[in-house]
Amino acid sequence: MFVAVAALALLATACGETSSDAAKDDGKDGKGSGSSGSYDGKGIGLAYDIGGQGDQSFNDAAHAGYERARKDFGIGGVDMEPGDGESSADKVQRIEQLARQGYDPVIGVGFIYAPAIQEVAKKFPDTTFGIVDDNTVKAGNVADLVFHEEQGSYLAGVAAAKATKADHVGFIGGVDIPIIHKFEAGFVQGVKSVDPKIKIEKRYLTEKPEEGGFASPDKGQDAASGQLEAGADVLYHAAGLSGQGVIQEVGSQRKWAIGVDSDQYKQKALAKYRKYILGSALKDVGGAVYDLAGSVVKGKPMTGTQRYDLRSGRVGFADSNPAYRDMKEVVAAVEQAKRDIVDGKVEVSARP
Numbered sequence: 001m002f003v004a005v006a007a008l009a010l011l012a013t014a015c016g017e018t019s020s021d022a023a024k025d026d027g028k029d030g031k032g033s034g035s036s037g038s039y040d041g042k043g044i045g046l047a048y049d050i051g052g053q054g055d056q057s058f059n060d061a062a063h064a065g066y067e068r069a070r071k072d073f074g075i076g077g078v079d080m081e082p083g084d085g086e087s088s089a090d091k092v093q094r095i096e097q098l099a100r101q102g103y104d105p106v107i108g109v110g111f112i113y114a115p116a117i118q119e120v121a122k123k124f125p126d127t128t129f130g131i132v133d134d135n136t137v138k139a140g141n142v143a144d145l146v147f148h149e150e151q152g153s154y155l156a157g158v159a160a161a162k163a164t165k166a167d168h169v170g171f172i173g174g175v176d177i178p179i180i181h182k183f184e185a186g187f188v189q190g191v192k193s194v195d196p197k198i199k200i201e202k203r204y205l206t207e208k209p210e211e212g213g214f215a216s217p218d219k220g221q222d223a224a225s226g227q228l229e230a231g232a233d234v235l236y237h238a239a240g241l242s243g244q245g246v247i248q249e250v251g252s253q254r255k256w257a258i259g260v261d262s263d264q265y266k267q268k269a270l271a272k273y274r275k276y277i278l279g280s281a282l283k284d285v286g287g288a289v290y291d292l293a294g295s296v297v298k299g300k301p302m303t304g305t306q307r308y309d310l311r312s313g314r315v316g317f318a319d320s321n322p323a324y325r326d327m328k329e330v331v332a333a334v335e336q337a338k339r340d341i342v343d344g345k346v347e348v349s350a351r352p
Contacts, residue, residue, distance in 0.1 A: 043076030045103030049110030051241035065286025069293035150186030152281035155317040157190020170201035170227035174239035175213035183238035220245030
């Protein structure tokens, strides 16, 4: 599985965009069905984060929103992959290329695009830009698409605490950075809300994104192996493509894994292990991409900080696994936790 993913990533890197762009950029004139003829862009320009399309998580969530928006609004689009070890200048070039070619909106998937969008948005004031997971870019034509990741992670913590038989769970973060700290913080708080005595393993794969923390299934597998050996029987990851290795290792040892961002129970690449995926802390990046595209097509572009949470429905916990739904006590605890957060009875910390 990992060889196939790596091969696709290599192909994408070589050409600077995904291998199916010729089919995706279908030459539509941009007159979207919801635009009353006012939209004249070429469609959505999407630039993926580290790991690229096929990570079964963060980037694939963005891709799902991209595809749905193209279909529903009748617009074109192109999506582009990051290169291995690329520089900040490469990201600027990618974002500027999309804007110069007439795509609108242009969306950077991940905080790594903040400097690039900050620079390029000034050059193209009539184009709407979006950036996922960053709210530092302040401009009249930029939408910062950010989430309360800690809320979905709290639900994951409650589920893990109720499902563990060993009173021992684990968290694996891809990179030791503030946004992943939010996942850890919510998870730990959720676990402790059920039982403060439950032991929690914690591990970050790398200190910096460029070291492969979000793109190395082998690192995820090694970390999961260590936590399982230490006695944990439910592991939650926030590690992008590296999370495939976590789920593979957990599934091979017949323990519980909790996925992230996308509903990983439904991912084809993880089908072999899906019965061991208890659930997933959802972060609807695709919904945010869809919302921004729709606003542009309809002539009322979203700008400024757009923050999604449990109340908005863009954050949550997936219950696709029938085995999870059969665990009535676990489901009830998660649902109660969700109500408490939405009603303001529980405030989830964004810091460990």
